Amino acid sequence: MVQPPVRRVPRQPRRAPDLRGAPARRGAGVRARLRPPPMPARAPKVAPELSRQAAGAPDAPGVYLWKAADGTVLYVGKAKSLRKRVRQYTALADERASVPLLMAEAAQLDWLVTDSEVESLILEANLIKEHRPRYNVDYRDDKTYPFIAVTLADPFPAIKYTREKHRGGVRYFGPYTDAKAARETIDTVRRIHPICRATCAEWKRVNARSGAPVGRPCFDRHVGKGPGPCVGAITREEYAETVAKVLAFLEGRQQRALDDIEREMYASSAELDYERAARLRTSLDAVRKVLERQRIVSESPIDADVVGVWREETVAGVQVLVVRGGRVVLGNEIVLDKGLDVPLEELVEGFLVRYYSEASHVPREVLLPALPCDPEPVEEWLAGLRGAKVALRVPERGEKRRLLEMAETNARHTLARFIHRTRYDEQRTNEALAQLESALALPAPPLRIECFDISTLHGRHSVGSMVVFTGGRADPAAYRRFRVQLATPQADAAARRPGA
Structure with a gap:
């Protein structure tokens, strides 16, 4: 043609x-x-007042807060030297893309001096939870995640599902990002080791009487699911042994529970107590079902939290695989409000501070895709929570590297489900079109x-x-x-x- x-x-x-x-x-x-893109704009200027405030910051560890003109906290950070760190902001020497935007919006600077970097980390975590600054890494949603709690301070401790984590004398397990999984875990624990529910009316009466029986059995006792402290069917010493087994099970030591129940079942059978042996066999089947659902990822007894991260432009999916004894006992899915717009090291540090400030247990090892910007204070802070040394590691090869890759794959699916469920891409596209309309005066x-x-x-x-x-x-x-x-x-x- x-x-x-x-x-x-x-x-x-x-x-x-x-x-x-x-x-x-x-x-x-x-x-x-x-039209062809315009010439790049000149570098933004920082208000002289902010530079003067930064020059007055002390050369000591602490936490700094950038605030807007109305007093809203925009960003919370920590530093070994407050003066050196905040001067990087006012000189625009920080390479992060968000810093010029932060400086254009900031109107005042405050700081709090601490005695050590660990104290700075703890204070930073508390201030972020209190103010939820827009430029800090945080959870995408503001909901609280559930925990499983055992009321150890009561005469007969009970188990319950809760979203609070502040009472003394209570042992918490979690957080569970899947509420259904937390409730199913409580049901499984009570089938294996009969323990009272904190919502039971008769149990509350027993506690009000300092552990004395009330003489009226509760519904769980009627159907054979309750240990019966309400009618004096169990002593405090026997009940304490049951509570210890419940705690071991929730800590991830299910194989130990399996061995103990199997040994007791054979002992009851040898003593011709076939009714008790049948009950133990039912508990044994429940433990085996739990172990079947837990994926074996290592022949060695690895105890670690494996943190996988998958990032998009302004959002990230995180999957925490809780590995105990070489088995994945729990998988927590979390979505963060920052993604490729912040460095991976900053994202990892922000997540660790946010997650473990609420977690009930800190393992001896945390496997990460990248180390935090300053890993030593984070390790020291985690060690203080655990009461023993904690190591942050980036595995390069072997089974721990495969674990990290599995966590990253699950993090990608976590983010994909979030985007599909919330139509996040459509929202971002509409916002981009509106900004383009404004920029080009359309x-x-x-x-x-x-x-x-x-x-x-x-x-x-x-x-x-x-x-x-x-x-x-x-x-x-x-x-x-x-x-x-x-x-x-x-x-x-x-x-x-x-x-x-």
Whole structure:
């Protein structure tokens, strides 16, 4: 097919093409053809008042708070030397992309001096939870995650499902990001080791009487699920042994529970106590079902939390695999409100501080995709929570590396489910179109965007290409490629004119 001749244009200086008068092609909606990108703006300036405040910061460890004009806390950070750290902000020497935006919005600086870096870390975690600053790494949603609690301070401790974690004399396990899994765990524990429920009315009466029986059995005792302290069917010493087994089970030592129950079952059978042996066999089957659901990931008894991270532009999915005795006993899914917009090291540190400030147990080892910016204070803080040494490691090879890869795969699925459930991509696309409308002073959001380019080799072989974005998304079906005849080798700008 013979191409029609291209209208020749006189040679003229190169300049940006003006596509505003181009005829409409396919599609409906508002049209917007983008000009070449503007020259980069000059580096933003920091208010002189902020520089003066930063110069007055002490050369000591502590926590600093950048605030807006109305007093809203924008960012909370910690530092070995407050003066050196805040001066990096005012000099715009910090390479993070969010720092210029933070400095443009900040109006005042406050700080709190501490005695050590660990105290700074603890104070930073508390201030972040209190103020929820916009520029800090935090959970995407503001909900509280459930825990399993055992009321050890009561005469007959009970188990319960709760979202609080502040009472003294209570042992907490969690957090569980899946509420259904927490309730199912309580039901499984009570089938294996009969323990009272904290919601039982008769149990509350027993506690009010300092452990003395009330003489009336509760419903669980009627159906054979309760140990019966309400009617004096069990002593405090026998009940304490049951509580110890419950705690061991919740800590992840299910194999020990399996061995103990199996040994007691055979002993009861040898003593011809077949009724008790049958009850123990039922408990044994329940433990085996739990172990069958737990994936064996190592032949060695690894006790570690494996943190996998998968990031998109402004959001990240995190999967925490709780590995005890070489088995994955729990998987927690969490979505963070920062992604590729912050360095991975900062994201990891922010998550560790947020997660373990609420967690009931800290393992001896935490496997990570990257170490925090300053790992020593984080390790010291975690060791204080655990009461023993804690190691933060980035595995490079072997079974621990495979564990980390498995956690990252699950983190990717966590983020995909969140995006699908909340339509997060659609929300971001709509916001981007609205910002583009404002930046280009358009009468409406650009629902269709066409971008053109010309490629030529000495003016003999020239092609033009058009890519199309419809509704803020790439539309490959509308892409086009054109064969172009140029009047001169330098006429590619003219070829982009509407007449061409």
